[in-house]
Amino acid sequence: MLSPHPKLLLISFDGFRYDLLNGTMTPNIYRWAINSTWFKNGSKSQFVTYTAPNHMSIVTGLQEVKHGIVGNYFYDTTTGKLFDYFNLTGKEGVINASLDSSWYEGEPVWLTNEKSDSSRRSATFYWPHGDVHFRTSPHRPFFYKQWTTYGNLSQWMSDVDDIVDAFMSEEHPVNYVAWYVAEPDHTLHTNGFYNGELQKMLHELDELFGYLLAKFRETSLENSIESVNNVMCIRDYVKLDSSKIGDHMIYADNEEIARELYHNLTNAVKTFGYKVDVYMKEDVPARYYYSNSTRIGDVVIVPQVGWAASLTCTSKELSETYAPRKARYNSSTHGMDPDRKEMRAVLVVGGPSIMSGRKACLLVFLEYHDSGTFMFLVMTTSFILMVFVIYACRYSILTEQPVWVWGQKGYRPLKTDLCSAEQxxxxxxxxxxxxxxxxxxxxxxxxxxxxxxxxxxxxxxxxxxxxxxxxxxxxxxxxxxxxxxxxxxxxxxxxxxxxxxxxxxxxxxxxxxxxxxxxxxxxxxxxxxxxxxxxxxxxxxxxxxxxxxxxxxxxxxxxxxxxxxxxxxxxxxxxxxxxxxxxxxxxxxxxxxxxxxxxxx
Known part of the structure; x- marks a missing residue:
C-alpha cells in the first residue's frame, strides 16, 4: 500500500562530480537524466565543500553557519567540545558525542515531513546525521539505518529492496526516503581519477541505478516517485601543540597566538608558492557565509583546486612515504571554493510532475529560514532527486622532486569519452x-x-x-x-x-x-x-x-x-x-x- 502523500526519494552518490554523468560511463543514469530535468552545469555546493556540512545543507535548506555543521570535524569554542561524526580523529566516544542534539541547529526535511501530517512517515538509509536525535519533535525519522560500511553492489541492491519495501509497507508506508551511498567518494580518495578504479565504481553505481529503476517499474513506483609540491603541510610552519584543529581550521588559545599562526602560514604561502588561501575568521570571504559561528576556527585554510593542505603531516613524512619507486599518492579531494566548477554536484530531478527532457542551468543554493516554505517547495511534487556531492579533479602524485606537477590555471574538465578496451x-x-x-x-x-x-x-x-x-x-x-x-x-x-x-x-x-x-x-x-x-x-x-x-x-x-x-x-x-x-x-x-x-x- 502506498502512502497517499507526495513521495520523494533523495539519493546521494557521494563524490559524484557533475561532469561524470554521461552516456559512456553511466548509461542508465544518463538515459534517466535526459528524460528528466537535468542541471547540466551542476548544483553549487556550500562552503566548506565537505560531506557532513553539505549533506546537512541539502536536507535543511540552510547555510552551514545556520545549521551548525561547519566541517567533517571541528570544535565549538564556547563549549570546548569536538564534533567528529565520521570519527576521522580516531578519538574514543567522539561519534556518540557528535550525535548530541546541541550540535544541530536546523530541522531536516524528514522531520518537517512528519510534522506536517501524522500519516506522513520518513526513512533515512545511512544519510549523514539521519540517526541524530534532533531537538524538535519527532526528533528522528520513523525509520533509519546508521552508516557502518562503504558497502558493495550486492549490499546496495539489498538496500534498494528495503527502500521499495518501505514505500510499499502495508502498515506504515513512508513517503520520504533519504539514501546515502558513500561512493565514488571512497574510491576517489583512495585512487584518484585515472587508474581505472573510478570507472569500475561508476559502472557498479550505474548498474545499481538501473536495478533501482527496474524495481520501481515492477512495483509501479516509477510514476509515483521519480603531489608533495601540491600539499602544504601546516606543521612544517607552525606549532600546534597548544591549539585545537578541525579538518581545515585552527582554534588558537588567544588572539595573539591566532595572529602569529596566520602570519607564519601566509609567509609560507608567499615564500614557497603554495596555492592555498589562509584567512583569519573575520576575513573569510562573505560569499562563503562562513564566519558567524563559534564553531569556526580562528584561522581558516582553503586550498585551491589542485592543491591540498594537511594539519597532520610534515613534508619529510610525505617525502619518505611517496618517494620515487615507493607508493604513489593517488587521491582526489574536495573542500575548495564552491564557485569552482569542480566543486559542483550533479543534480537531476524527475517524476510525473517534473518536465521531461529539460536541461536547466546551474542551480545556486537558496536558503529558506522557514521550514514550511522549504517543505512546500520540496514536497508538493513526486520525484526522484539525485544529489551527488563533489570532487576536485586534481590527481596528484607526490615525489621528492615534483617539478612535473601540472600547473592548473583554469578549469580542468574530466574526459567524458572514456571507454573500455572492448568498446x-x-x-x-x-x-x-x-x-x-x-x-x-x-x-x-x-x-x-x-x-x-x-x-x-x-x-x-x-x-x-x-x-x-x-x-x-x-x-x-x-x-x-x-x-x-x-x-x-x-x-x-x-x-x-x-x-x-x-x-x-x-x-x-x-x-x-x-x-x-x-x-x-x-x-x-x-x-x-x-x-x-x-x-x-x-x-x-x-x-x-x-x-x-x-x-x-x-x-x-x-x-x-x-x-x-x-x-x-x-x-x-x-x-x-x-x-x-x-x-x-x-x-x-x-x-x-x-x-x-x-x-x-
Whole structure:
C-alpha cells in the first residue's frame, strides 16, 4: 500500500562530480537524466565543500553557519567540545558525542515531513546525521539505518529492496526516503581519477541505478516517485601543540597566538608558492557565509583546486612515504571554493510532475529560514532527486622532486569519452586494407575529430606503464594519432615524452591541445626511419601502430617495414631499456616472436 502523500526519494552518490554523468560511463543514469530535468552545469555546493556540512545543507535548506555543521570535524569554542561524526580523529566516544542534539541547529526535511501530517512517515538509509536525535519533535525519522560500511553492489541492491519495501509497507508506508551511498567518494580518495578504479565504481553505481529503476517499474513506483609540491603541510610552519584543529581550521588559545599562526602560514604561502588561501575568521570571504559561528576556527585554510593542505603531516613524512619507486599518492579531494566548477554536484530531478527532457542551468543554493516554505517547495511534487556531492579533479602524485606537477590555471574538465578496451575494439577498421592504409587513418581522424584510444586509455593501460616505468624515463610514443595517452602520462607525473605520427594534421592538433604541457613534444616522423639519434630513449611505446604495419597474411614489403621499425626502435633505445607494444592481431605474436628477439611483458 502506498502512502497517499507526495513521495520523494533523495539519493546521494557521494563524490559524484557533475561532469561524470554521461552516456559512456553511466548509461542508465544518463538515459534517466535526459528524460528528466537535468542541471547540466551542476548544483553549487556550500562552503566548506565537505560531506557532513553539505549533506546537512541539502536536507535543511540552510547555510552551514545556520545549521551548525561547519566541517567533517571541528570544535565549538564556547563549549570546548569536538564534533567528529565520521570519527576521522580516531578519538574514543567522539561519534556518540557528535550525535548530541546541541550540535544541530536546523530541522531536516524528514522531520518537517512528519510534522506536517501524522500519516506522513520518513526513512533515512545511512544519510549523514539521519540517526541524530534532533531537538524538535519527532526528533528522528520513523525509520533509519546508521552508516557502518562503504558497502558493495550486492549490499546496495539489498538496500534498494528495503527502500521499495518501505514505500510499499502495508502498515506504515513512508513517503520520504533519504539514501546515502558513500561512493565514488571512497574510491576517489583512495585512487584518484585515472587508474581505472573510478570507472569500475561508476559502472557498479550505474548498474545499481538501473536495478533501482527496474524495481520501481515492477512495483509501479516509477510514476509515483521519480603531489608533495601540491600539499602544504601546516606543521612544517607552525606549532600546534597548544591549539585545537578541525579538518581545515585552527582554534588558537588567544588572539595573539591566532595572529602569529596566520602570519607564519601566509609567509609560507608567499615564500614557497603554495596555492592555498589562509584567512583569519573575520576575513573569510562573505560569499562563503562562513564566519558567524563559534564553531569556526580562528584561522581558516582553503586550498585551491589542485592543491591540498594537511594539519597532520610534515613534508619529510610525505617525502619518505611517496618517494620515487615507493607508493604513489593517488587521491582526489574536495573542500575548495564552491564557485569552482569542480566543486559542483550533479543534480537531476524527475517524476510525473517534473518536465521531461529539460536541461536547466546551474542551480545556486537558496536558503529558506522557514521550514514550511522549504517543505512546500520540496514536497508538493513526486520525484526522484539525485544529489551527488563533489570532487576536485586534481590527481596528484607526490615525489621528492615534483617539478612535473601540472600547473592548473583554469578549469580542468574530466574526459567524458572514456571507454573500455572492448568498446574501443568495436571501432577498429573492418578490413585489412583499411588497417594498413595511411589514407584511411587520415580520413578517420579528420572525420572523428575527438581523441580515440586504441585498446584503452591511461585508466586501462596505466597500471602496466607504472609498474615498469620511472617518472624520469625518456619516452618515445610511435604512431600517436590523436590519442591522449601522452598527456595522461604527463598529468600522472611522467615528463620527457616525445610522440610521432606520419600525419601532420594530428601532430598539429596535438601541439595545439597540449600547448600548456611544455615537455610534451610532437613531431611528424616515420617509425621505420626515425630522425632521432642513437640511445636517446628509455622507453618506446607502440599502441596499435604494429597492427597497421603487419596485418594477417602480410606481404614481403609489409614485413620489411616492420623489420625496419624494430631496427629503428633498437637504435634509439638505450641499452637494456623497454619497448611496450599493445596490439590486436593474432598474427603479430608468432610473426614477431619467431623472427625478432623481442621480450614481451
Amino acid at each position: 574501443s575494439m568495436s571501432l577498429l577498421p573492418k578490413t585489412t586494407d583499411e588497417f594498413t592504409d595511411p589514407k584511411f587513418w587520415k580520413h578517420f581522424f579528420e572525420t572523428r575529430k575527438a581523441p580515440f584510444e586504441w585498446y584503452g586509455d591511461y585508466s586501462i593501460l596505466g597500471s602496466v606503464l607504472e609498474k615498469y616505468l620511472r617518472l624520469g624515463d625518456t619516452v618515445l610514443q610511435i604512431g600517436c594519432g590523436n590519442s591522449r595517452l601522452a598527456e595522461e602520462m604527463y598529468d600522472n607525473g611522467f615528463r620527457s615524452i616525445h610522440s610521432i605520427d606520419v600525419d601532420s594534421a594530428v601532430i598539429e592538433e596535438q601541439r595545439l591541445r597540449n600547448r600548456k604541457r611544455p615537455e610534451l613534444l610532437y613531431a611528424k616522423d616515420d617509425a621505420t626511419s626515425l630522425s632521432f639519434g642513437d640511445d636517446l630513449f628509455s622507453v618506446v611505446v607502440d599502441k596499435g601502430t604494429l597492427d597497421s604495419l603487419l596485418p594477417p597474411h602480410a606481404t614481403a614489403q609489409q614485413t620489411e617495414s616492420v623489420r625496419k621499425m624494430f631496427q629503428e626502435v633498437e637504435r634509439v633505445l638505450k641499452e637494456g631499456k623497454l619497448l611496450f607494444v599493445f596490439y590486436h592481431s593474432d598474427q603479430i605474436y608468432p610473426n614477431i616472436i619467431l623472427q625478432w628477439d623481442v621480450i614481451w611483458l
